[in-house]
Amino acid sequence: MTKVHVTTTINGDPTEFLCEPDETLLDVLRDRLGMTGSKEGCGTGDCGACSVTLNGRLVCSCLVLGAEAEGQEIGTIEGMAQGENLHVLQKKFIEHAALQCGICTPGLLVAAKSLLEKNPDPTEEETRYWLAGNLCRCTGYDKIIRAVMDAAKEMREAA
Amino acid sequence: MSVAKPLPHDAAALHVTGAARYVDDVPCPTGTLHLAFGLSDTARGTITKMDLHAVRTAPDVVAVLTADDLEFDADTSPSNRDEPLLSTGEVHFAGQPLFLVIAKSHLAARKAATKAKVTIDAQTPILTIDEALAENSRFEDGPRIYEKGNAEDALTQAPNRLQGQLTLGGQEHFYLEGQAAMAWPQESGDMHVFSSTQHPTEIQHKVAHAIGKPMHAVRVETRRMGGGFGGKESQGNALAIACAVAARATGKPCKMLYDRDDDMVITGKRHDFRIDYDVGFDDQGRIHAVSFKQYTRCGWSMDLSLPVADRAMLHADNAYDIGHMRIESHRLKTNICSATAFRGFGGPQGMVGIERVMDHVAHALGKDPAEVRQTNYYPSAKSVAAGKIPGTTPYGMEVTDFELHEMTDALLAKANYAQRRAAIADWNAQNPVLKKGIAFSPVKFGISFTLTHLNQAGALVHVYQDGSVHLNHGGTEMGQGLFQKVAQVAASRFGIPLDMVKITATDTGKVPNTSATAASSGSDLNGMAVKAACDTIRDRMADHLAMQHQTTPDKVIFKDGQVQIGDHVISFADAAQSAWMARVSLSATGFYKTPKLKWDRIRGTGRPFFYFAYGAAITEVVIDTLTGENRILRTDIIHDAGASLNPAIDIGQVEGAYVQGAGWLTTEELVWDDAGRLRTHAPSTYKIPACSDRPDIFNVELWDIENREDTIYRSKAVGEPPFMLGISAWLALSDAVSSCGPAYPALNAPATAEEIWRAARKVTQDV
Numbered sequence: 001m002t003k004v005h006v007t008t009t010i011n012g013d014p015t016e017f018l019c020e021p022d023e024t025l026l027d028v029l030r031d032r033l034g035m036t037g038s039k040e041g042c043g044t045g046d047c048g049a050c051s052v053t054l055n056g057r058l059v060c061s062c063l064v065l066g067a068e069a070e071g072q073e074i075g076t077i078e079g080m081a082q083g084e085n086l087h088v089l090q091k092k093f094i095e096h097a098a099l100q101c102g103i104c105t106p107g108l109l110v111a112a113k114s115l116l117e118k119n120p121d122p123t124e125e126e127t128r129y130w131l132a133g134n135l136c137r138c139t140g141y142d143k144i145i146r147a148v149m150d151a152a153k154e155m156r157e158a159a
Numbered sequence: 160m161s162v163a164k165p166l167p168h169d170a171a172a173l174h175v176t177g178a179a180r181y182v183d184d185v186p187c188p189t190g191t192l193h194l195a196f197g198l199s200d201t202a203r204g205t206i207t208k209m210d211l212h213a214v215r216t217a218p219d220v221v222a223v224l225t226a227d228d229l230e231f232d233a234d235t236s237p238s239n240r241d242e243p244l245l246s247t248g249e250v251h252f253a254g255q256p257l258f259l260v261i262a263k264s265h266l267a268a269r270k271a272a273t274k275a276k277v278t279i280d281a282q283t284p285i286l287t288i289d290e291a292l293a294e295n296s297r298f299e300d301g302p303r304i305y306e307k308g309n310a311e312d313a314l315t316q317a318p319n320r321l322q323g324q325l326t327l328g329g330q331e332h333f334y335l336e337g338q339a340a341m342a343w344p345q346e347s348g349d350m351h352v353f354s355s356t357q358h359p360t361e362i363q364h365k366v367a368h369a370i371g372k373p374m375h376a377v378r379v380e381t382r383r384m385g386g387g388f389g390g391k392e393s394q395g396n397a398l399a400i401a402c403a404v405a406a407r408a409t410g411k412p413c414k415m416l417y418d419r420d421d422d423m424v425i426t427g428k429r430h431d432f433r434i435d436y437d438v439g440f441d442d443q444g445r446i447h448a449v450s451f452k453q454y455t456r457c458g459w460s461m462d463l464s465l466p467v468a469d470r471a472m473l474h475a476d477n478a479y480d481i482g483h484m485r486i487e488s489h490r491l492k493t494n495i496c497s498a499t500a501f502r503g504f505g506g507p508q509g510m511v512g513i514e515r516v517m518d519h520v521a522h523a524l525g526k527d528p529a530e531v532r533q534t535n536y537y538p539s540a541k542s543v544a545a546g547k548i549p550g551t552t553p554y555g556m557e558v559t560d561f562e563l564h565e566m567t568d569a570l571l572a573k574a575n576y577a578q579r580r581a582a583i584a585d586w587n588a589q590n591p592v593l594k595k596g597i598a599f600s601p602v603k604f605g606i607s608f609t610l611t612h613l614n615q616a617g618a619l620v621h622v623y624q625d626g627s628v629h630l631n632h633g634g635t636e637m638g639q640g641l642f643q644k645v646a647q648v649a650a651s652r653f654g655i656p657l658d659m660v661k662i663t664a665t666d667t668g669k670v671p672n673t674s675a676t677a678a679s680s681g682s683d684l685n686g687m688a689v690k691a692a693c694d695t696i697r698d699r700m701a702d703h704l705a706m707q708h709q710t711t712p713d714k715v716i717f718k719d720g721q722v723q724i725g726d727h728v729i730s731f732a733d734a735a736q737s738a739w740m741a742r743v744s745l746s747a748t749g750f751y752k753t754p755k756l757k758w759d760r761i762r763g764t765g766r767p768f769f770y771f772a773y774g775a776a777i778t779e780v781v782i783d784t785l786t787g788e789n790r791i792l793r794t795d796i797i798h799d800a801g802a803s804l805n806p807a808i809d810i811g812q813v814e815g816a817y818v819q820g821a822g823w824l825t826t827e828e829l830v831w832d833d834a835g836r837l838r839t840h841a842p843s844t845y846k847i848p849a850c851s852d853r854p855d856i857f858n859v860e861l862w863d864i865e866n867r868e869d870t871i872y873r874s875k876a877v878g879e880p881p882f883m884l885g886i887s888a889w890l891a892l893s894d895a896v897s898s899c900g901p902a903y904p905a906l907n908a909p910a911t912a913e914e915i916w917r918a919a920r921k922v923t924q925d926v
Contacts (some may be wrong), residue, residue, distance in 0.1 A: 027266075036184035037177020039385070041335045042419040046842035049335055077177035090175040094167045097807040100815060101638025102174030103336045103385030109175060132851040135842060137333050137386050138638045139811060140818030141853040 008069040010035075011079025019066035026050045028066035029076060037077035037106045041135065048134030051107035051114075052076045058114040077106035080113065088158075089113055089151045096147035100138035108134045112148045120156055124149060161647040161657050162872050165807030169643040169662050170383065170636075181385050182339035182355045183416055191341070192221055194401050194415040195268035196245075196256035197275050198424065202284035202494040202835030204250045210276040211258060217271035219263040221409060228408070231371035233400055237361055237393040239461035242497070244369070244400050250279055251459035252494050253836045254424035256397065261405045261413065269418060284494035284835045288433050288454045291491035298461050298490040302452075305472050305763030307553040308483035313448030317439025321523055324436070325515050326907045327508055329456075330429035330501055330823045331839075333847050334637075336385020337422045338395055341414040342366070342402035349376045350403050355384045356395040357635050358675035363667045365396045366403040374667075377403075382664035387637035388819070389500030392675045393462055394426040423840040427499030428829065430455045430467055434512040440520050444531035448483035451475050451512055457490050458497035464490055466609055467498070467505035469760055473554060473767060474509035478563050478603040479517070479535040480550035494835050500677060502819065503879045506604055510883050511824070511908065514600055518890055522903045527580070528890070529571065529599040537603075539564040540867065555764040560867045562773045563601050566797050571599065574777045574795035574858075583779070587898040594919075595792075596895025597779045600887040604880035605768030606679055607753055609760060613674040614753035614769075616684035620649065620692040622700075622745040626732030628653065628660045633673025634685035635665045639878055640808035641681040647804060648686045648871060652693035654717035655731050670748075679772070679876035682804060684751055686871035692749025700734055703743045755868075770868045772875045773799040776817065776884035778854070780891040784899055784923075787916030789892060791821065793856040796884055801866035801875030813859050813881040820885020822848040824908045825892070899923045 003018040010033070019028050029035045029052070038061055041049030045060040052061045053075035054068075080087045089112050092098070099105045108131060115122060115130045122130065127148050128141075136144065173179035197214065215223050226245040236242035246257045257277060262268035285296050314320060340354040340362075350370060354362045359379040367374045379399070384391055398415045405413040417425065435452040453471055457464035472486045486509075517535070521528035537550035537558040549557040571577070576599060583595045608614050618632040630649050636642045642662045650657045667673070674684070700722070701715035708724045716723040722734040729737070738745060758767040776796045782789040796817060800809040826846040830838045839845040865873035889910055896904040896915060900922040907914055 030183075034186070035177075036180070039181075039336070040183075041337075042842050044419070044841055044843060047335065081176055086172075086175065093175050094171040097165070097167055097171075097811050099168060099171060099174045099638075100640065100811055101335070101384060101386045102168070102170060102179050103181060105174045106177040128851045128853065132849040135333075135335065135847060135849060137335050137388070137819065137847060138815045140814035140816075140857075141848075141850045142814050142857045142859075143811060144850065145853065 004067045006067055006070050008072055008074060010074045011076060021067055023066045024062050025064040025066050025069055026061040029061060035076055035078050039103050039106060048111060049104055049107040051110040051134065053110065053114055056117065058111055077110055080109060087113065088154050089148065092147040092151040096143045096150065098139065098143040098147040104134060104136040108136065108144060116152050116155060120152060122152060161650040162804050163802065164647065164805065166643060166647065166657065166805060168640050168808065169646060179383065181336050181383060182341060182353050185341065185353055187414060188343065188412045191412040191414055192261050192263065192405065192409060193265040193268045194405055194413055195260045195272040197258040197260065197272040199246065199250045199255040199257055199279065200253055201250055201279045201281050202253045204279040204281040206246060206248055206250060206277060207280050208278040209257065213274040214260060214271045217274055219267035220260060220271045221263065222261045224259040224405065224408065229404060231369055233369040233404055235365060235396040235400055236460055237396065237463060242460045244397060252496050253834065254496055256425065259401055259405065261409060265416060286493055286495065286831065286835050288456060288491060291456065291493050296492045298457055298464060298492055303472065303488045304485065305553050306485045310448045310450045310483040310485035313483035314437055314439040314450060317447040318441045319523065320439045321519060322437045323519055323905060325434045325512065327432040327434065327511055328909045329431040329498060329829050330827050331423055331829060331845055332388045332390030332428065332501060334384065334386030334388060334390050337419055338391070338398050338417045338426065340395060340398040340402045341412060342399065342406040343412040344406045344410055348372060348407070350406065352377065352379045352399050352403060354379055354381055354395050354399045355391055356381055357387045357391045357637060357677055358393070359635065359665050359667050360673045361393065361675065362396060362399045366399055369400045370403050370407050378666065378668045380664050380666050381635050384635065384637040388502045389504065389677060390426060392500040392677050394499055420840045424837050425496065427458060427462055427497045429501035429823070430457065430464065430498040430505065430508065432471065432508045436512060436516050438516050438520060442524065444520055444524055444526050444534050446479065446481050446520065446535050449481055449516060450485045452487045453512065454489045454491060456493045456495065456498060458493055458495045460497040462497045462499050464498060467500065469609055470505035471509035473605060473609065474506040475513055476553050477510045477513045478537060478601045479513060480537040481535065484553040486553060495831060502816065503882045504678065506879065507820065507883050511886055514886050514890060518893060519903060522897060529576065532599065532601060533567060536563055537561045554767065556766045556768065558771065560770055562799055562862065562864065563603065563775065566773060566775045566799065566862050567601060570775045570777060570795060570797045576777055579779065592784055593781055594784055594895045594898045595779065595781045596891040596893065596898065597777065598887050598890030598894050599775070599777045600890055602774040602880055602883040603771050604883065606683065606772055606876045607756055607767060607769045608674065608678045608680060609758060609767045611756045611758055614680070614684065614756060615674065616688040616751050617670040617673065618685060618688035618692040618749040619669045620689065620696060620747055620749065622696055622735050624736050624739040626659060626730065626735040629663060630660050630689065631663050631666065631669045632685040632689050633665065633670045634681040635676040637676070639681065639812060640805060641676065641685065643808065644682045644804040645685050645689050648689050649693050652690055652697060653731060655720050679878035679880065681878065682874065683870050683876050687751035688749040690749065690871060691751060692747045695747035695749065696745055699743050700738045703738050703741050704734060707737065770866060772877070772880040774881050774884050776887040778887040778891040780888065780895055782892060782895045782915050784919045787912035789912065789915055791854040791888055794854040796859045797862050798859070798881050799862040799864065799875060800877045801870065802873040803861055804872060804874045806861055809861060809877045810859050812877045814857065816881035817884045818848050818853065820882040821888035824885055824889035825910050828909050828911050896922055
């Protein structure tokens with residue numbers, strides 16, 4: 001198959017790549033661009049481990065084709081911290097011990113950031129249901145919710 | 160001291176930035192090939208023809224291997240040499256690997272693997288417990304039996320007696336990182352393997368066999384897993400062996416990842432059980448005798464089924480001192496994937512059996528189930544210390560550290576159990592459709608591998624001349640925070656800040672002959688081994704510094720990153736530099752073996768466990784009796800982690816384990832069709848708890864008391880025991896159903912919405 005030439009923006013950086021027409025954005029990120037922060041948990045859009053944003057919209061990158069990134073803005077976990085400075089959500093995940101094996105963590109952070117961009121003051125229930133598409137097998141979710149609620153509060157106070 | 164502090168997971172900063180590397184994230188060397196298995200679609204039969212032409216000629220395929228191409232013993236079994244990597248002609252389950260595709264990409268290998276034309280002369284598979292019993296299809300000659308007293312006579316003589324049966328489903332691990340391995344061929348045919356495994360030594364051992372080399376030619380490295388839960392104790396063997404065999408055949412690095420659906424179809428799961436019970440009791444709810452028959456489907460191969468079934472027997476008493484007990488265990492061989500280790504390792508299944516009995520007896524007597532449980536508890540550690548004769552388990556081990564009397568009192572008070580139970584009864588009387596339920600359940604879990612020789616661990620510690628420390632041990636990190644806990648031990652021994660300790664990947668080239676990181680034993684075993692290694696180096700440094708400063712080694716104190724030698728104070732770095740200049744060895748190994756163990760698994764007598772870990776939970780639920788839909792409303796837990804090495808990590812373990820345990824008994828349903836094919840092989844059809852399923856109110860506390868046995872800083876193992884706190888969620892659902900009518904719900908597990916609806920109808924109609 002002829003490869004597709006894609007010009008896109010990832011975490012604010014102009015990026016170009018070649019990919020197969022049927023190659024997922026997740027595979028492009030991981031295998032072609034070396035951005036392995038997005039994880040494959042199921043490959044069918046059910047677990048959220050590959051969560052990224054596409055023009056600000058939360059998507060499973062395993063369900064998006066690399067070619068669909070043409071001209072779009074992609075946001076991944078690698079773009080969340082500003083250099084050494086962690087995003088508030090990242091700090092709160094560490095502070096609240098909201099992670100164990102860590103493999104769902106990037107997807108959860110991307111999803112939580114997307115929530116707070118849309119709704120800076122979510123209720124606990126809204127947060128729980130927003131994050132229900134991101135599976136975690138280790139933590140039981142309690143500390144994750146606490147971390148997100150705490151981060152939202154801090155971000156509101158700083159705003 | 161670093162121990163006992165709630166420090167974050169050692170890799171937390173890497174996790175939140177996506178920089179933590181799992182096997183699939185390790186950059187592949189140029190030319191790396193990718194593997195996929197071709198799978199059987201038939202549960203039982205003989206291969207009559209395997210046409211692989213279309214596979215071999217598919218795009219980007221480099222080679223295809225069958226059993227005939229395997230030169231050495233490519234067996235994947237951890238126990239019995241009954242699991243050939245690729246079928247040798249017989250097919251034992253739908254999903255069994257038949258051939259191995261080696262291709263230039265993961266996708267090419269997977270696509271090609273579907274193109275084979277395999278003809279199988281199918282036989283009728285043995286799928287159910289009844290089918291296996293009818294054919295006497297089992298591991299071991301007959302059932303294993305442990306007995307205390309004379310259950311048969313005591314049952315006859317008891318004032319009351321009842322019988323029942325319960326089915327308990329299995330459980331998919333659903334580690335979010337699927338199975339993964341990579342093998343990189345080295346000079347002289349040596350092999351360097353990266354594996355997502357809880358048991359690097361086992362991978363080393365099995366890979367060595369498969370490539371016809373001694374173990375010294377194989378080095379296995381595991382930095383971290385994206386979850387294990389027992390599912391990576393033996394189930395990673397096939398991938399690592401496949402990679403090594405393919406790497407040997409092609410001379411190229413080879414990598415294998417299971418796609419999620421393949422992972423769920425191929426790999427083993429928690430053992431499902433049927434438990435028949437017969438119980439004799441008095442009017443106060445005191446149990447005189449219980450007889451259990453435990454039946455479990457082990458699947459097609461032995462794997463770890465014998466010790467799993469043993470542990471189910473060893474937890475059939477849970478927290479209860481019962482005079483007469485008989486446990487009969489049937490390990491059945493069936494044509495499904497081979498059931499394997501899963502958090503609790505059979506213990507949860509055994510425990511659910513006796514908790515059902517307690518619930519059933521309480522229902523029959525119209526008593527509060529919590530009260531019936533307390534009535535039957537083992538004597539407390541305090542009373543035993545004051546001279547009371549301790550209770551004895553059905554396998555003859557004295558229970559001398561029983562904490563549950565005090566923990567239960569504390570939890571019932573803290574959670575307002577009595578008031579809430581009364582309020583729920585009122586609520587149920589007024590609400591015909593939605594019904595609430597509440598339940599208390601305790602956990603007593605035995606800590607140690609029941610295969611006694613596995614209770615050993617090694618460590619390797621280096622202190623460099625700048626005072627930084629390199630730490631290695633045989634345990635593996637799967638998210639449970641073991642590496643951080645063990646690093647806290649090392650930092651405490653040297654009196655240095657944690658950031659001076661480098662945590663390194665588990666590596667069979669550094670610490671040999673390790674046991675699996677399993678049975679909750681990781682920090683108990685490896686913490687002690689690391690302590691021994693650190694103390695060896697510290698003592699050498701103290702001897703040297705004492706001599707240098709004309710004092711005695713006991714006057715050398717390692718604290719706050721400094722070393723105090725009499726009146727002198729120098730930095731730890733200067734102390735290390737000084738020792739190096741004086742030609743003192745700053746590298747040491749450490750070793751530990753758990754004391755006091757003596758166990759005969761055939762007779763079922765002895766002391767298989769060093770100690771017990773305890774926990775107690777209360778769960779409140781609501782069900783919709785018209786649909787079976789249900790929610791956990793509130794959970795309160797008190798859990799015993801001894802003197803916790805790291806309260807933040809331990810509470811995380813308790814919360815995660817509870818939710819996973821509740822998932823097992825509620826939403827997680829494995830369905831095989833009549834042909835033996837697993838129909839629930841993705842998260843779309845297999846429902847693990849999500850964020851929205853977490854209890855609305857979730858209160859978790861640690862029971863702050865030192866381990867009575869001499870463990871690392873008097874802590875207790877915490878990986879598995881809290882899993883069984885989830886039993887309270889299932890019992891609460893049963894309690895809610897029981898409010899629908901007078902009959903006993905006899906709820907099976909998992910208590911899915913369908914099961915709850917069915918039970919509620921039954922209870923109502925039995926009026």
